[in-house]
Amino acid sequence: MGLIVQKFGGTSVRDRSRIFNVARIVANTRKAGNDVVVVVSAQGDTTDDLIAKAAEISANPSDREMDMLLSTGEQISIALLTMALQELGISAISLTGWQAGFATNRAYTKARIRRINTERLESELARNRVVVVAGFQGLNRNDDITTLGRGGSDTSAVALAAALHADRCQIYTDVEGVYTADPRKLPKATKLKEITFDEMLELASLGAQVLNNRSVELAKKYGVELEVLSSLNPMPGTVVKEETKVEGMLIKGVAKDENVAVISILEVPDVPGMSFKVFSLLAQRNINVDIILQSSGRGNNKDLTFTVPLTEAQTAISVLEENKNRFGGGAISLSTEYAKVSIVGAGMQSHSGVASTMFEALFNQGINIHMISTSEIKISVIIDKTDADRAVAAIHDAFIH
């Protein structure tokens, strides 16, 4: 009835039984009358094994040769999955990234897709074949193999769905969809039927690692309807699209992110351009600054407090200490015992009182808020890490149950 792109990650094809599980899902989709293009990642630990092989040879292998090496992982997967489909009586053919027409820029190990030449793909579909495409890879203008970087198979699938004008792009993972909170931590969290692209982007950046962010951005840009679902439990997942129908839910999810560090610079001279100097130093090192809090000037000075990913905190501190004289600040301090808890929901734009409901829930639990950040569809608070799980449960209760 339509054209469906289905993407399966490495754990979904990690061994014989999982490969046949995937083949059966694809076969059922095909037998229901759909054209199907499948995108697969490398099996289980293959990519890590290949990286280890390279590490044995060189501490700093060339990016071009790494891509040559790593792209074999998906090539193995597509051949095996295609054999399994044929074993189930489904006409199928595998295509590497370059055979499927993925043209990328030159950036080895983190290439971006320039366009997809769908000629071969469409001719295989016209021959009533399921086409199994290697994710994560393409070809640059030199005819050299490139990879899109880790997690790139999601992007491959969405880009293919856009290029082929597919009716839906299904991303199969090891979770059953997008939840209102992490279900391992909060059993009462419920699966969402639908969510908007923007909500999904906010949730992903908040540590709900269901979908790769680049793939969601791409889906939003080209209007590709996504569905996140489980390859092990055959039931409808969560649909990600532009507008969702009213479900009576103001808030789509509560997320916790512990990859947060808070840096403070005291007594920065209160003259124009000082904040710019600080943040451009960090930007040069590709350090993402998230929440920024600037005290009102006291006399000639102000205090600057901001969050960076915990994993980049030490680099940030070193850069700032080295360049202290350029912005003339005083003591620089680092706090690592914090967490960020956020609520996300496109509905909050038009509803007042969302922030106060959130803050009240935290107040009732005696939880202290250190920093606050808001956007049109998100409110984040920085609190003590030890309070974080309790905060998620309290906020979830206030909004969702």
Place this chain on the structure above:
Amino acid sequence: MGLIVQKFGGTSVRDRSRIFNVARIVANTRKAGNDVVVVVSAQGDTTDDLIAKAAEISANPSDREMDMLLSTGEQISIALLTMALQELGISAISLTGWQAGFATNRAYTKARIRRINTERLESELARNRVVVVAGFQGLNRNDDITTLGRGGSDTSAVALAAALHADRCQIYTDVEGVYTADPRKLPKATKLKEITFDEMLELASLGAQVLNNRSVELAKKYGVELEVLSSLNPMPGTVVKEETKVEGMLIKGVAKDENVAVISILEVPDVPGMSFKVFSLLAQRNINVDIILQSSGRGNNKDLTFTVPLTEAQTAISVLEENKNRFGGGAISLSTEYAKVSIVGAGMQSHSGVASTMFEALFNQGINIHMISTSEIKISVIIDKTDADRAVAAIHDAFIH
């Protein structure tokens, strides 16, 4: 100071230390002022591991998908060897079969090279790079990956040497060259400095598995000078070329082949076309018949005796029994306790007495000859398997020492 193609097999690149061993050989060749193109096979057991993965999925996987799968083995090797060369400070780049311009016919898993488009290769050489090429693989007119079948990396190397007009094609193996007999069995066997293509072809077909036969045929056709040498012991090997200089050696080698079975069909009607019927039945099943012995007609019947590879003997017997009525023969018997011992040497064409020297050596050992076959550069005898090693030693003594 020329262009050298060097080929390394799977055991030569099976782990980190072997890869660096190969990289040092290549680096030394490069530093001596040569342009170098390297052809490598898949590491150690990689191909067998991949075949096992496919066997888990299907008892009869499609040939196209097998080629998609198996070609990853060499792709891994070329990336790792190139990284090792770069680690040694050598400018190098890896190319897959299709990047290196190998165009093949459509015969998946046993493709033949149609031609090599050397444009990319030559431009990389012009940039002073060592080019590391994946052996055993190419691309057909559909833009699908094909493999040349096992042992095909030798063929890749020779075809590349021919296309690039290389000065020499070096085949690195785990032996030090071509010997006058199997040195594991006959310690006094000596390494040959030179051997002709035809002699090498006869030796290879006799079980001296040093070089893949197709690669020797190709080298002969295009006049590519081959050298067989060891990747572990750095010393000159054996050169295979059109004409060898006189070394005073009539006989280049004595070979034993135990993959031999003798089949007899008694009392075949002595009318024209009967032999043809028998052997065309076997040819249809791709069974190679080697030595044929036909008794003179006795009355209206004759006996037909011939050898086939031991591994194909049962199939041959079944085919013959099933079709017995078509050639009207009597009892069919199979003997598996034989071996073939042969001497090879282009020099014997112009020397009489070679056969009688060989037969005398066997007679002196009390060894009975069951069948004899001769060609311009080869004499083979079928004898009891238990006599074979003694026969090789006696013949070797008579001709070489």
